Amino acid sequence: MTNNTKTLKSVSLYGEEEVDLVIENDLITQILPSGTSDKGEVINASGLIALPGLVDLHCHLREPGSEDAETVLTASRAAALGGFTCVFAMPNTKPVADNAGVVEQVKHLGDEAGLVQVQPIGAVSINQSGNELAELGAMAQSAAQVRIFSDDGNCVSDPLLMRRALEYVKAFNGVIAQHAQDPGLTKNSQMNEGSVSATLGLRGWPAIAEESIIARDCLIAEFVDSRYHVLHVTTARGAQIIKEAKERGVKVTAEVTPHHLLLTEDLIEGYSPVYKVNPPLRTKRDVLALQEALASGVIDCVATDHAPHSEENKDCEWDQAAFGMLGLETALSVLIQTMIKTKKISWRILAERMSLSPAKIAGLNDQGQPIAVGSYANLVLVDPNAEWTVKPENLASKSQNTPYQGLTLPGRVVHTIYRGKFTVKNSQVQA
Amino acid sequence: MKHLLSTASLSKADALKIMDVAENLSSISDRPIKKLPTLRGRTIVNLFYEDSTRTKISFEAAAKRLSADVLNFAAKGSSVSKGESLKDTALTLKAMGADAIVVRHPSSGAANQLAHHNWIDANVVNAGDGTHEHPTQALLDAFTIRRVLKNSSGDLTGLNVVIVGDVLHSRVARSNLWLLNTLGAKVTLVAPPTLMPRNIESWPAETSFDLDESLVNADVVMMLRVQQERMQDAYFPTVREYANRYGLTQKRLHVMNAKSIVMHPGPMNRGVEISSQIADSDKSVIVNQVQNGVFVRMAVLYLLLGGQSDDL
Numbered sequence: 001m002t003n004n005t006k007t008l009k010s011v012s013l014y015g016e017e018e019v020d021l022v023i024e025n026d027l028i029t030q031i032l033p034s035g036t037s038d039k040g041e042v043i044n045a046s047g048l049i050a051l052p053g054l055v056d057l058h059c060h061l062r063e064p065g066s067e068d069a070e071t072v073l074t075a076s077r078a079a080a081l082g083g084f085t086c087v088f089a090m091p092n093t094k095p096v097a098d099n100a101g102v103v104e105q106v107k108h109l110g111d112e113a114g115l116v117q118v119q120p121i122g123a124v125s126i127n128q129s130g131n132e133l134a135e136l137g138a139m140a141q142s143a144a145q146v147r148i149f150s151d152d153g154n155c156v157s158d159p160l161l162m163r164r165a166l167e168y169v170k171a172f173n174g175v176i177a178q179h180a181q182d183p184g185l186t187k188n189s190q191m192n193e194g195s196v197s198a199t200l201g202l203r204g205w206p207a208i209a210e211e212s213i214i215a216r217d218c219l220i221a222e223f224v225d226s227r228y229h230v231l232h233v234t235t236a237r238g239a240q241i242i243k244e245a246k247e248r249g250v251k252v253t254a255e256v257t258p259h260h261l262l263l264t265e266d267l268i269e270g271y272s273p274v275y276k277v278n279p280p281l282r283t284k285r286d287v288l289a290l291q292e293a294l295a296s297g298v299i300d301c302v303a304t305d306h307a308p309h310s311e312e313n314k315d316c317e318w319d320q321a322a323f324g325m326l327g328l329e330t331a332l333s334v335l336i337q338t339m340i341k342t343k344k345i346s347w348r349i350l351a352e353r354m355s356l357s358p359a360k361i362a363g364l365n366d367q368g369q370p371i372a373v374g375s376y377a378n379l380v381l382v383d384p385n386a387e388w389t390v391k392p393e394n395l396a397s398k399s400q401n402t403p404y405q406g407l408t409l410p411g412r413v414v415h416t417i418y419r420g421k422f423t424v425k426n427s428q429v430q431a
Numbered sequence: 432m433k434h435l436l437s438t439a440s441l442s443k444a445d446a447l448k449i450m451d452v453a454e455n456l457s458s459i460s461d462r463p464i465k466k467l468p469t470l471r472g473r474t475i476v477n478l479f480y481e482d483s484t485r486t487k488i489s490f491e492a493a494a495k496r497l498s499a500d501v502l503n504f505a506a507k508g509s510s511v512s513k514g515e516s517l518k519d520t521a522l523t524l525k526a527m528g529a530d531a532i533v534v535r536h537p538s539s540g541a542a543n544q545l546a547h548h549n550w551i552d553a554n555v556v557n558a559g560d561g562t563h564e565h566p567t568q569a570l571l572d573a574f575t576i577r578r579v580l581k582n583s584s585g586d587l588t589g590l591n592v593v594i595v596g597d598v599l600h601s602r603v604a605r606s607n608l609w610l611l612n613t614l615g616a617k618v619t620l621v622a623p624p625t626l627m628p629r630n631i632e633s634w635p636a637e638t639s640f641d642l643d644e645s646l647v648n649a650d651v652v653m654m655l656r657v658q659q660e661r662m663q664d665a666y667f668p669t670v671r672e673y674a675n676r677y678g679l680t681q682k683r684l685h686v687m688n689a690k691s692i693v694m695h696p697g698p699m700n701r702g703v704e705i706s707s708q709i710a711d712s713d714k715s716v717i718v719n720q721v722q723n724g725v726f727v728r729m730a731v732l733y734l735l736l737g738g739q740s741d742d743l
Contacts, residue, residue: 195634270543
């Protein structure tokens with residue numbers, strides 16, 4: 001028995017049976033009847049639910065380039081506090097992560113922080129400008145081993161470039177993750193187009209701008225038989241198009257953000273830019289359809305689109321404000337509120353959507369493993385009965401642009417374990 | 432009332448109070464000295480981020496007739512191109528002791544933010560924010576309608592008002608729609624389909640794409656200005672086609688009700704949305720609108736800055 005042994009005593013696996021979970025070094029080595037193990041450091045986990053460490057396919061860590069808003073270290077803290085053991089970093093940094101050098105730098109910063117596995121996403125096109133393919137193969141072969149490529153924030157709107165990208169990444173089992181937004185239909189768009197935008201006098205962002213790109217891309221992915229991932233689906237029709245594509249065998253996967261599962265466009269009535277996000281908040285009908293699609297598996301996973309912005313980019317006129325909202329520290333609680341409390345899904349399905357599926361889409365073998373003997377000890381222990389009130393100043397992120405300010409949310413991350421080490425213990429980050 | 436940000440949030444009682452106070456204040460313009468001491472020592476800032484001649488001088492005249500000190504803060508272009516945010520400007524004006532801010536801004540919601548984002552504690556009057564609202568324009572329009580088409584009820588019950596033009600981008604149309612509805616008028620919005628908002632069925636108005644059909648029963652015809660930039664964005668093919676289909680031309684006079692009146696918030700594009708003959712005809716109350724604008728803005732400033740309607 002080594003010093004790196006611990007027992008999580010009387011922990012409930014997936015909200016089901018209670019067990020004693022024994023961790024040695026970075027592996028789960030034994031699962032014993034509750035109350036029978038005293039090996040190593042014993043942590044009383046009675047009343048806590050254990051899930052596989054969460055995996056987030058969609059974050060903006062802002063480093064390099066916008067360290068005033070967030071760094072890899074501060075985002076790693078936020079991620080650990082949110083129960084994540086792996087986060088994917090979008091390439092819209094300064095410089096853009098469109099080459100092996102930048103993705104390796106981001107990977108290295110993540111390793112240095114050491115709180116979560118940081119996996120860079122590479123840009124599809126040089127400088128995310130939508131003109132020429134970036135060196136996708138070089139990024140795949142680099143130390144960062146990039147498999148997901150995206151121009152997130154920009155849509156790959158040129159159908160030929162999209163086709164080429166989808167074809168090219170087949171050589172290394174890559175996937176193209178699309179920010180579905182037809183730029184011609186969304187010039188200066190500010191919020192969902194509908195009765196609220198009409199009344200507020202904010203330029204509308206039609207649902208069809210998203211849906212038409214999803215439909216087109218599903219056809220291209222089908223034609224070239226490659227893997228296509230839809231970032232942050234926000235409309236009922238978008239989910240329907242994905243469902244139909246899946247039914248005819250298209251290799252399409254999709255994600256939804258916590259905020260699109262909870263928040264609706266009418267929050268914008270006071271013009272607070274904290275609700276300004278791309279893609280925009282939609283209608284109640286869309287929210288319910290997205291919850292349904294996540295429950296049924298049409299939408300494969302939850303991704304936060306964690307997008308920190310410094311105060312000067314948010315405390316200003318609506319149309320001058322930046323798009324985006326924080327998400328890492330609140331994601332699990334929002335999912336408990338929208339999906340668990342409402343009995344739309346079980347904890348086991350939650351684990352599927354927030355850990356197993358995203359790891360699989362990313363082609364990661366060492367994350368998103370089920371809680372079993374021999375799996376890596378990547379775990380989150382959540383108190384399902386706790387509640388907490390979101391206070392921006394208490395968040396670990398360097399920015400404060402949370403849309404949940406003042407909301408009381410259910411479920412609290414108590415411990416997060418990454419490769420056998422506590423990154424969060426008693427809700428305190430360990431670095 | 433602390434602020435006047437929109438007519439959507441204005442109660443009928445407050446709207447009528449503003450109009451009644453404006454009526455009382457209008458008598459001052461007949462006096463040899465057109466000034467009241469009411470707001471002496473109070474500072475009103477005209478904060479204009481967009482070019483505007485008539486609205487700005489109208490507010491300035493209103494404030495001066497109430498003896499307020501008026502500061503004009505004109506910012507060219509948007510706050511960003513100028514390099515100072517609305518927030519910093521608000522903090523500056525706070526430091527200068529502004530009691531009220533009259534704000535015009537290209538961003539929808541800017542007046543709302545000034546009033547509610549804890550930047551400054553002054554009274555805020557929205558003088559036009561983006562494509563959202565322009566409440567004093569609607570109040571002066573309602574005031575003008577009430578004066579011309581006298582109605583025993585004191586409000587606008589039973590009147591048919593047709594608003595014609597770029598409804599999608601017009602803050603004047605929005606403010607008028609809500610206020611006219613509050614005051615009991617029936618509103619019909621007329622525009623080409625491209626300039627009509629989607630989901631408009633949630634608005635308390637009839638809609639039509641056909642101007643001639645809508646003119647028949649109109650008591651009031653309100654024409655909206657066509658902005659040059661709509662042309663470039665292909666909302667309609669040519670100015671000539673727009674003028675033919677949606678302009679108030681001489682040939683449309685015969686379908687109009689004999690007693691109906693014609694309004695325009697200005698500045699007019701003569702020959703586009705309205706012909707010169709109609710703009711200068713007996714039907715036109717466009718000059719009255721300008722004159723009434725001063726009275727209505729006096730009433731708004733008077734009431735926001737603490738005057739009581741029975742003091743007059």
